[in-house]
Amino acid sequence: MKILLVGAGGVGDAFAKIIVRRSFYELIVVSDYDLRRAERTVASISAKHGEDVSARFKAVQIDASDPERVAAVALEHGATHVMNAVEPKFVSSIFAGSLAAGADYVDMAMSMSKPHPTDPLAQTGVKLGDEQFAQAADWENTGRLALVGMGVEPGLSDVFARYASDHLFSEIDELGTRDGANLIVRDENGNEIFAPSFSIWTTIEECLNPPVIFERDRGWFTTAPFSEPEMFDFPEGIGPVECVNVEHEEVLLMPRWLEAKRVTFKYGLGEEFIGVLKTLHLLGLDSVEPVRVRAAAGSAMVAPRDVVAACLPDPASIGPRMTGKTCAGVWVTGLGLDGAPREVYLYHVSDNEWTMKEYDAQCVVWQTALNPVIALELLAGGEWGGVGVLGPEAFDAKPFLELMQAPEPAGYGQSWGFQDRLRG
C-alpha cells in the first residue's frame, strides 16, 4: 500500500504521527499546498523515529483544488490510496483526482451541502455527500473503493452504530451521535481563552447550516440551526454538556446501511460557543462572500469567515496550552436482542494530556486521524474490502473495534467504552 496524504494541517500531521508506528504500507507521500508544512511533518517524524523509519515518508507540494494535479501526484508516486485530510471544500477535486489516478480514496468529511432554495429550515437541498454518491457507479465500474466519512465523527461513530445494529439491538429507535468535551485552552498567563479545538471555518459551516435529521417515515429533513437542545451526560468525568442538532455526515450515512426509526447528530457546543456562532451569523461574519475592506494597499476583497479564522489561534498550535478530554460516541435506543427496551452509549474518549505526551498532537485532531489509519490497516490486510462509494457502516465493525482495542504493537491500545443506560 502506498498512500498519498493530502494535507499536513492538524489532522494530516496527526495521521502521519499515528501511521508511522505501523508497518502495513510501503510509502506515505505527505503533501500540502504549503510544502514547508509537509516537510515539517516529515522532519518531526524523522526526529522522533529516526531516518530508517522516515525513509518511508516523502514531502511534496500539491494543489488540492486541482483534480489533475492530485491525479498527477498520485500517479507520480504510484499511490494505491489517497487520504484526504483537508477542508471539505476540496472533497470534489481530490475525489475526482483519485478516481482519475485509479487509486482508492478515504476521507473524513464529505462533499458539501447546499440549502434548499426556498424552504431551507424544513427541506434538504443538496445533502452532504450527495455529489460523491452520485458518482458511485464510476467507482464500482472501475473496481475502486471510496471509503467516505472515515474520521472519528463521521467514522468511528458509524462503526459503533453498525456494531450496535449487529450485536446489541433487534430493533433501533434512534441512532444519535453525541459529541462533547471539557477542553479548556489557556494563554501564556494561565487565563482561559476562546480557542476552538477544530477548524472554525468547518465549525461555522456545519453549525450554521440547517441541521439534517432522518426519520424512517419522513426521510431526510432539516430544522433551524441549534434546534432541540438537550443535556447529554458524557462519561469519564466530562459530565453534562448542552448538545444541539448540527448538520453532520452520520445522518446521511447510517440510514443507507442500517435500520433505524430516527438518526440524529448533536454536538455539545455549550452555551458560549453557540452564542459566538449566533453573533457571527447576526453580523454576517460567517459569510464566505468577499467584502471590500480598506487594507495597507488601498483596499482588498476578503471573506469575513477567513478573517474570523485569522483572528483565532491555529487549532494545530493550541495542544500544549489545552487540558481536558473529548468524547465521541453513539447513543442508541430501541429493543435489545431479548426484545426488551435498551439504551446504550458507545464511545471513545481522547485525553489531551495523553495525546500530547504520546503523539505531540492535540486530542481532537488526533482522535480524528486515528480512525482512517485503522481502516487503512484493515483494507491492507483484507479484513475490510469493497468497491464503490461506501461509508464505514458498510463494513463489519468487529475487526475494527478489536484492532483498535488490542494492545500495541498488534493493535492500537485504544479502549472504547460501553454504557448501558436506563431509558428516561
Place this chain on the structure above:
Amino acid sequence: MKILLVGAGGVGDAFAKIIVRRSFYELIVVSDYDLRRAERTVASISAKHGEDVSARFKAVQIDASDPERVAAVALEHGATHVMNAVEPKFVSSIFAGSLAAGADYVDMAMSMSKPHPTDPLAQTGVKLGDEQFAQAADWENTGRLALVGMGVEPGLSDVFARYASDHLFSEIDELGTRDGANLIVRDENGNEIFAPSFSIWTTIEECLNPPVIFERDRGWFTTAPFSEPEMFDFPEGIGPVECVNVEHEEVLLMPRWLEAKRVTFKYGLGEEFIGVLKTLHLLGLDSVEPVRVRAAAGSAMVAPRDVVAACLPDPASIGPRMTGKTCAGVWVTGLGLDGAPREVYLYHVSDNEWTMKEYDAQCVVWQTALNPVIALELLAGGEWGGVGVLGPEAFDAKPFLELMQAPEPAGYGQSWGFQDRLRG
C-alpha cells in the same frame, strides 16, 4: 460668522440641514476628504431651499489629518469658526489647524484616550480630552475659544448638568448621563436586522475601552468594560433598557466646572448589543491591528474591526428603514434647593420618523448635530462667550435651553423633558 464644517458624513450632513434654516452666519464651507460627499450635502440643501439660500454654502475638499491643510482652508475662506464633524481620531489635527488659522473651534467628541499601561481596569492613562486641555494656555493667550464636546452626548447632557447645578440642586450626589433608545432597523422584507445607528468603529472604541468614573474623594478611575449594569427607565415610551458604564467625555468635562460627588456615563446598549461587543472582543475581531488574510490576489493585511464595519449597513443609510426614538439625558441625585432629597432626569428625545420627514436625517445623527448649531447661534449673538478650552457646562445653560425650546423661527422648537423621580 463664517463656519468651516469639516466632514460631510452623517453628522456633518445633518448639521448643514439644520443650520440652513438659521440666519446668524454669512457662510458655511462644507468640506470633506471626499469632495463628492460635500457637494452632495450642498446639492441637497439647494434642492430643498433654493439657490438663494444655498449661496451661503460652498463645498470644498479637505484632508482633516493635516493641520496645515485645515488652517489653509480656514484662512482661504476667512473662517471665524471651525466645526469638527469627523471621527475622533482627527481631533488633534483639526484642533491645531484651527488655532493656527486664528479661528474659534467646536467639536462633538474629544481627543482620544490611551489605557493605563499596567493597570488599565483601575487607573486612567491618557484621558479623553487631556491632549486638548494641555493646550488651553495657547487658546487663552491668543484670545480664542475652543468649545469642546458640544454634540448631544457630550454636549446637551453637559448643558443639562449645568442647569441642574444652577437651578435645581443645592448639593449633587451623582451626575449620571444616561442614553437609551428603542430603535429598530428592518430589511427590505420587513425583518428586523442588526444595524447599529452609529459608527460601529466608534462604538467599539468607546464601549471596549475601560469606562472612566469620577468620584470627588478618588478623582478619575476606570473599571472593566460593561461594569455596573443597571436597568434605566427611559421616557416617552422607550421604557427600561439595560445600561452599563462606558468611557465618555461627560465624566471628564463635568467635574472641571460642576460640584458633584460622583459623575458617570451609562449607555443603554441592551443585552444583545453587549453580547455582540463581548463576542467581538473574545474573538479579537475588535482589533485595529491588521491580520494577514487570504484575498482575491494572494493575501492582504486588514484590520478585523474594519471588516466588522464593512459587513454592517452604513449607519448613514439606515434612516428610511429605522423606527423608534433615542433619548439623551442626565439623571441627577442629591439635595434640592430646599435641602430635601431630590432625583431628576433631564432629557431630550429624538424620533426617527420626525427627523426623517423634517430633515431627511436619521434621529441619532440629527440629535448630535442640533446642539452645536444652537451653541454657535449663542456665540454669534453674544449670549455665550469665552476664551480657552471650555466644555458646554462652562456656559450658562438657560439661554441654550430657551433657544432650543422656543418655537421656530425664533428658536428651534425642540422641547426638552424634566422628570422628578423618587429616589429608590
